[in-house]
Amino acid sequence: MRYVGKKLIALLVTLAAISFVTFFAFTIIPGDAATNIMGMDATEEEIEALREAMGLNDNIFVRYGRWLLGVLRFDLGTSLQYSIGVSELIGGRLKATAGLAFESLLIILVLAVPLGLLSALKPNGALDNCITTLTQVGMAVPQFFLGIMLTYVLGVLLHVFRMGGYVSPGDNFGAYISFLFVPAITVAVPKLSMMTKYLRDCIVAEKRKDYVRTAKAKGNDAARVLSHHILKNALIPSLTFFAMIVADVFAGSIVCEQVFSIPGVGRLLIASISNRDFPVVSAIVLYTAALVVVTNTLADILYRAVDPRVN
Amino acid sequence: MALLEIKNMNISVDAGGMEKRLVQDVSFEVSEGEILGLVGSSGSGKSLTSMAIARILSDDYKVTFEEALFMEKRLDLMSEKELCDIRGKEIAYVFQEPMTSLNPVVTIGKQAEEPLILHFGKTITKEERRKTVIDALKDAGLDDPEGLLDTYPHRLSGGQRQRVMIAMAMITKPKLLVADEITTALDVDTRNRVIDLLKHYRETYGVSIIFISHDRKLVDNLADRVITISNGKILENAGLSDDDMPSPTTEKGRTRQKRAGGLDKPVPEPVLTVKDMSFSYKDKNIFGKTEITPVLKNVNLTLFKGETLGIVGKSGSGKSTLVKVICGLQTADKGEVTIKEGYEDPQMVFQDPYSSLNPAKTIGKILKESLILGLKRKGIKPSDYTRTKSYGQAVMEMLKNVGLSSEIAFRRVRELSGGQRQRIAIATALISEPKIVILDEPVSAIDADLCDQVLELLSSLREKFGLSYIFISHDPEVINRTCDRVMVIEDGETRERKK
Ligand SMILES: Nc1ncnc2c1ncn2[C@@H]1O[C@H](COP(=O)(O)OP(=O)(O)O)[C@@H](O)[C@H]1O
Ligand SMILES: [Mg+2]
Numbered sequence: 001m002r003y004v005g006k007k008l009i010a011l012l013v014t015l016a017a018i019s020f021v022t023f024f025a026f027t028i029i030p031g032d033a034a035t036n037i038m039g040m041d042a043t044e045e046e047i048e049a050l051r052e053a054m055g056l057n058d059n060i061f062v063r064y065g066r067w068l069l070g071v072l073r074f075d076l077g078t079s080l081q082y083s084i085g086v087s088e089l090i091g092g093r094l095k096a097t098a099g100l101a102f103e104s105l106l107i108i109l110v111l112a113v114p115l116g117l118l119s120a121l122k123p124n125g126a127l128d129n130c131i132t133t134l135t136q137v138g139m140a141v142p143q144f145f146l147g148i149m150l151t152y153v154l155g156v157l158l159h160v161f162r163m164g165g166y167v168s169p170g171d172n173f174g175a176y177i178s179f180l181f182v183p184a185i186t187v188a189v190p191k192l193s194m195m196t197k198y199l200r201d202c203i204v205a206e207k208r209k210d211y212v213r214t215a216k217a218k219g220n221d222a223a224r225v226l227s228h229h230i231l232k233n234a235l236i237p238s239l240t241f242f243a244m245i246v247a248d249v250f251a252g253s254i255v256c257e258q259v260f261s262i263p264g265v266g267r268l269l270i271a272s273i274s275n276r277d278f279p280v281v282s283a284i285v286l287y288t289a290a291l292v293v294v295t296n297t298l299a300d301i302l303y304r305a306v307d308p309r310v311n
Numbered sequence: 312m313a314l315l316e317i318k319n320m321n322i323s324v325d326a327g328g329m330e331k332r333l334v335q336d337v338s339f340e341v342s343e344g345e346i347l348g349l350v351g352s353s354g355s356g357k358s359l360t361s362m363a364i365a366r367i368l369s370d371d372y373k374v375t376f377e378e379a380l381f382m383e384k385r386l387d388l389m390s391e392k393e394l395c396d397i398r399g400k401e402i403a404y405v406f407q408e409p410m411t412s413l414n415p416v417v418t419i420g421k422q423a424e425e426p427l428i429l430h431f432g433k434t435i436t437k438e439e440r441r442k443t444v445i446d447a448l449k450d451a452g453l454d455d456p457e458g459l460l461d462t463y464p465h466r467l468s469g470g471q472r473q474r475v476m477i478a479m480a481m482i483t484k485p486k487l488l489v490a491d492e493i494t495t496a497l498d499v500d501t502r503n504r505v506i507d508l509l510k511h512y513r514e515t516y517g518v519s520i521i522f523i524s525h526d527r528k529l530v531d532n533l534a535d536r537v538i539t540i541s542n543g544k545i546l547e548n549a550g551l552s553d554d555d556m557p558s559p560t561t562e563k564g565r566t567r568q569k570r571a572g573g574l575d576k577p578v579p580e581p582v583l584t585v586k587d588m589s590f591s592y593k594d595k596n597i598f599g600k601t602e603i604t605p606v607l608k609n610v611n612l613t614l615f616k617g618e619t620l621g622i623v624g625k626s627g628s629g630k631s632t633l634v635k636v637i638c639g640l641q642t643a644d645k646g647e648v649t650i651k652e653g654y655e656d657p658q659m660v661f662q663d664p665y666s667s668l669n670p671a672k673t674i675g676k677i678l679k680e681s682l683i684l685g686l687k688r689k690g691i692k693p694s695d696y697t698r699t700k701s702y703g704q705a706v707m708e709m710l711k712n713v714g715l716s717s718e719i720a721f722r723r724v725r726e727l728s729g730g731q732r733q734r735i736a737i738a739t740a741l742i743s744e745p746k747i748v749i750l751d752e753p754v755s756a757i758d759a760d761l762c763d764q765v766l767e768l769l770s771s772l773r774e775k776f777g778l779s780y781i782f783i784s785h786d787p788e789v790i791n792r793t794c795d796r797v798m799v800i801e802d803g804e805t806r807e808r809k810k
Contacts, residue, residue: 210411216367217406218479219399219429221391228425232416308463309415 004301011297018289019071023064026282071286077279081272086283090265095169097252097264099176103184104249108192108242115192116199116234117226123204131196138193147186147259154182164261183260187253191245198241202234209233236307243299247292312383313340314519315364315487319377322359322368322543330373334359334543341487341519346509348534349523356543357523358407361489364521365402366394382486400430403480407492409473413464420444420460423479430483443482451478452508468806470501477508484516491523498807500796506533579615582654582779583637583747586611588646590636606632608803609646614747619773619780621794622805623787629803630783634659634749637781654747654779656688658740662752667736668724674735675720678706678742685743705742712775713738714768730761734768741772749781754789766793 035047051057055066070076076086119131154161161182167175206212207230215229252266265284272280304310322334334356341347351357363374366386379386382401386394398404403426406412414422423444427435435443441460448456451474464472473493480488490509494502510533512518524530530537539546591605606629614620624630635641637648638657650657661667668677679702686696700708707717713734724732733753740748750769754762770793773780784790790797797808 210406210408211414213362213367213406214404214412214476215414215425217365217398217404218426219395219397220425221395224429229414229417233414236416307416308418309465 003304007297007301011293014293015290018293019068019286020064022282022286022289023067024060026278027060027063029278076283079272079280080277081275081280082277086279089280090268090283090287093252093263093265093268096166096180096257096262097250097266099169099180100184100187100253100256100262100264101246101249103177103180104188104191105246107184107188108195108245112192112195112199113235115196116203117231119196119200120203120207121226123207128200131200135193135197138189139197141189143186143190143253143255144259146189147183147256150182150186151259166260166262180262183253183256183262186256186259187249191249195238195241195245199234199238202237203230206230206233232306236303239303239306240296240299243295247295250291250295251288312343313380314343314345314382315341316378316380317364317376318379320360320363320379321375322356322363323373324371325373332543333372334363337540337543337545339538339545341521343486344513344517344519345536346513346520346522346534348530348537349521349540350527350530350537351525351540353525355540357525357540358491359543360540361404361491361521361523364487364489365398365404367398367404396430399426399480399485400483401485402487402489403483403485404489404491405473405476405480405493407495409469409476409493409496412476413472415464417463418460419448419462419464419467419475422464423447423460423475423482426479426483444478447478447482448475451475451481452504453478470497470505470807473497473501473505474508477505481512481516481518485518487519487521488512489521489523492525494529495524495526498796500807502529509533579618580651581613582616582651583614583657583781584612584649585633585637586646586649588636588643588648590632590641590643592632606803607636607643610800610803610805612798612805614779614781616779617773617777618795619770619782619793621790621797622781622783622800623785623790623797623808624800626785628800630800631751633800634751634781634783637749650747656685656743656745657747657749657781658685658743658745659749659751660736660740660753662755668732668739670724673721673723674710674727675703675706677724677735678709678720678738679703681739682706682742685745688743709738709742712741712772729757730764733757733761733765737765737768737772741776744776746777747779747781749783751783752785753782755784755786762789769793 035042055063058066067077074087076090078084079086079089082089115131119128122128151161151163155163162179165175165179167179169176203226212225212229215225220228252264252269254266254270256262257264257266258270265287268280269284271277272284317340318338320334320337321332323330323332325331337356337360339347339349349357349360359368359372362368363372364379364381364386366374366389368374376387381397386397389397413419420441424440427440427443444460445456448459453459453471453474459467459475464475467475473496477493488509494505497505506529509520509522513520522530522534588607588610589605590607591603594602594604610633612620612622622630622633632641636643638659639648672680682702682705683693686693706720710717710719715731715734715738719727719731719735724735727735737753753769754765757765766789769780772778782790782794798805799808
């Protein structure tokens, strides 16, 4: 319990640091919101007046404080290109990204464990070599290429998938889920490959340990040795690895969202950067950083809960 | 009829397309209730041989038999499923590595009950299983078996883990226990107790044991019959530890068994015990508030009669504080120090004799004063003492005992060499005739040559006066050479160190 408390305090401190660095970074980048809004042909005075009105002339700490208060109230300012609230904007995009993320994670979870197990059954056997080769391909193939291939085969040849057919979950939840399935595969493949390989290596390493010999000597058959002894030991280190994947997937996949025209956080980020929409960019950076820190903290806490050796 | 009969077993591995023979034409048998010793140097094939019996070697190894009979069934012809039914039920194993042989993420209770689940399944209830596990743990000499059930292996010492392994192996009352170097990783004391445990199981349950070790003496002590393996082959006749090879069913075998059982060393007699002792320094800081610095936490140790108990630890780990508490110079916060009657008033030998000896006085005077102080502490009247010998005589005798000439009595400390000073420090401690001597880094300040001499002197004095030593040092090499047992002190806690 004390450990959890400590972890949470560390988490808060990290988040505060991240927020400051994010804010600071976006204030020193050349280009300024007032100029952006007014356009190139506005006069100096007009811009200066807007600056004053937006509070851009205040001391940096005052501005940071104001901004942080806003962040805490989920008020991240207004998007310059869309003229709507940043949180509202990101919230809407998050629906697409989160759906994509959940479906990818589900695919990874459902497939990685059995594939890793199968692969580790007989290290360097035919099946292992086959799966290992596949994971290597999966890690190496570029996402846009995979996305295009899937669209071509499933969309153009088999007509089971409609390109650009993203539907908001509010409109038609079933269509939303089924459309996101193909993009989710695209996102999942490289991560699934990594996870499978990692799990396989963990299991193979565990198999050589002395407690496995003990389990066998007690009369466990091979399957039970695996399920009752090796698996838990191998899954514990995989937890941290999985946490990284979770954070990564929830940050939004720029490539995949681009290829499948999904209005998610990744695409929003690209559009905002090219339009110098700094309130949105800084909010997304903050969100991504916070996501990584929070999932890692959760993974650490979980790790301690499942591994009796760290007390 | 033999319980187990192995005929011409061969084990090989595939080494780059070539078949490499690791064990060749090994044959042996084990009778019911017999302890068969299997000795051989490391790498001779003992482990491979033992694991091949219940065929728990991995598929990388090719194992062939002419015949392998166990309880009149052919092990070599059995399917994997049939073998699973025998492993852990009729043939059980305990291995060398207690630290790693238990599953680190499964509780002791769960691991210990697994053989019951596997082999008796639904025929016994959960409560019966729990009771059986507790009994087995207790039988293996583990304290607080209930408490162990929900404990994970990393909380246990090597000796405890090995007992858990043994309890787990014996829980199904197997016919054959294969014990592969099970005492190698344990310290001497625990080793002897594990050996006793095996004898107990044989007596109580009639289990046959294959006891494997590289330690010939150990095997001779325990086994009814010994075979030797070298380079993967059984050496003809070399296994006969006596002039012939008695089986336990013959008259001679039975007497041998008795003898083996009665060969136990006399029970060691504790002369000093420290139990759950904690100590912290209390200082008033400048604000008058008491600052507490905990130094020792629940320290446990036992010193047996006639032994040298080593205590190692980094500087600052609390070694000297422990000594002070034992000598009564500091009072423990908690716990107790018990000293057996007749062993009171332990004396100390310090690391730095120069500063612990008064430079103004002659050596003779220093020794005499120590003697008088000692008599006072014990409440002996000086007149009673001098009736048998004068102080001068006592001093001269003591000097002789520590290997110095009587002329030294008239010198002062600064006129002595480092080695001579250290001998004087020993003499001051011994002159009041203590039974327990605490040596606090006694050889740290002197060079290697002198160190050897001093250590030799200490060991001869121990024999001569029947002393027990607590030997403190930061130097593991010195400790290993001099001590029978070693305690490690770390962050104020002690634990026994495996040799
Ligand atoms: N997979 C293997 N490949 C080649 N040699 C092996 C293999 N496994 C064991 N050996 C060799 O077999 C011999 C016997 O090993 P082992 O039975 O473990 O010895 P012991 O238990 O007597 O110390 C050793 O020399 C070891 O190097
Ligand atoms: Mg071995």
